[in-house]
Amino acid sequence: MLVVMKTPIIRVKDVHKSYGRGPNRFDALKGVSFDINEGESIAIIGKSGSGKSTLMHVLALLDAPTSGSIELEGVETSTLHGKSLNQARNKTFGFVFQQFFLTANSSVLENVMLPMKISGVKRSERKQRALAALEQLEMADKAGNKAVNLSGGQKQRSVIARALVNNPRIIFADEPTGNLDTATGAVVEDILFNLNREHGITLIVVTHDEDLAARCDRRLYIRDGLLVTDTTEVAA
């Protein structure tokens, strides 16, 4: 049997993150290490205040760790600055948030086009790709609607379309079903796991919902800034 040693898409080595100084110092992460391979679906589970959100921010390069290193596709991320850092964020990551963060008075299409506008994609291509992404999520007929007029499920699907549109390698989903009812939440979950399985996009879900976590290949339990359990489900 041949073992192929692939470079993990994200390698986390002894990451610490603390806020404040002196007596007010608060350690959100106290030394976390793990690898994430391309195409995996991973749940980061923990109570509020456990450090799971901080971990996601550090993984998504929104925040720099106080110490330790994060490698993205073998590249040490602390060496990325300015333009290269922005480019890495723009091309590699897609974000799905619990609170959607859609611009309320803009159309769905405008919202979905935003990441491409930031990366400087041509206007015509922008529209075409945004429509294709909306089509994929069965939202094409809502392209012209204002985001504020959508239902929760439609909003979250728009957000997923926005996350997909730049063909990201990794999608970060922070409580993606937190604001949705069970039925709609299930549909959104299905969409996310489909993307993971069929398009090979690495899915990192931050949640405290055990049911959602159970659908992931792997679960990382975080408590008080430490990784307490790392379960890798044995593939059948």
Place this chain on the structure above:
Amino acid sequence: MKTLDLFTTAVANTFRAKTRTILTILAIFVGAFTLTITNGLGTGINQYIDDTVTSIGAEDVMTVSVTPDADSGFGASSGPTEYDPDAVSSGGFGPNEGGTVVALTPDDLDTIAEVDGVLSVEATKSITPDWIQYGDGTQYVTSVGGLVTGQSVQLAAGAEPDAASDAFELDLPISFVEPLGFADADAAVGETLTIAITDAERTQHLVDATIVGVAEESVAAPGAGGLVVNAALTDSLYDTQNIGLPDDQLERYAEASIRFDPAATDADVTALKDNLADAGYTGTTVADQLGTVKTVIDAIVLVLNAFAIIALLAASFGIVNTLFMSVQERTREIGLMKAMGMGSGKIFGLFSLEAVFIGFLGSAIGAGIGMLAGTAISSVLSGAVLADLPGLTLIAFDPLSITVIILVVMAIAFLAGTLPAARAAKADPVESLRYE
């Protein structure tokens, strides 16, 4: 984000909170409107003065008179003025108008001609006719003046008197057209006017001359608002007037016109005046006479502009406020854009462009409406209060100063926008995206 996208996004964002944006634009509008009007006032009046200077004369002409002795000038001495046999009454358009001046003799003219920078000297022949009359109509009193080469008359009809012609030709001021009995300016052209002039022996002579044109009135028209006559007529009237004068009283002139290099700079003109002053003469250009007026107008416009700038400063705080609110409202969006890889520089650009655009809208609308209002006001005024000053556009606009106003307002708006834009650029995406 590409520059064009940045720009269109900024413009689109401007209209997101419409009421707030419109109120801010209104504040800027007030400042820009005021600035446009006050500037237009300065432009209009100064333009009129410039036109007047050109019509009075060739800018290379200077009026020269003998510098009065210190103790014979107005108010220079409290004692009685000593009699000077060379003193003559000056009727010309000059600093000594209406007073007596020491006359210029042919010797003086020679001296002036030799002064450094003087190209030619021409004595101003002072002619005082008794009256003028058309046909059997009413007789009117007027003055007579000639054209110096390079001067032009603002004509209502006809042409300027031909300097080279031997025929007696003159231009009539438009205010004389109806009193003399002509239907209108065009009707007067080609008619014969009778000029009565009394010589030194108290004998009245009548001289007939042809009206070749009708002159518009202006503050400082050639001929000082009287008849403008050609050289032949000037000589004839002057000779007639001097019949019977003793020889030693002939060739006494109140003032003379000198010409200097048309390319002379202000410094050259000043040097020429100094040279004349050394020789005992005073030189005055038309620009000098009107320069004071211009300085006063410029000062008034400056004060008015200062008020407009204060209004703009107040408006710029409005921009700061509007954008701070905008940044506050869009914290999430800014965080999201940063998370999606938008650089801080671009975020800064986005918000400062928004400020600049608000400034542009306010100033463009202000300048536009200011121009419309200014044009309307000056056309109403020129038909009423200012009817006596034909050719005066009280509020005029030149594209350059309007462009400068718009650019200045946009620059102020940009400066006002830097504070909120910097706050947006500094926003931490993690902080911005945090939620309860």
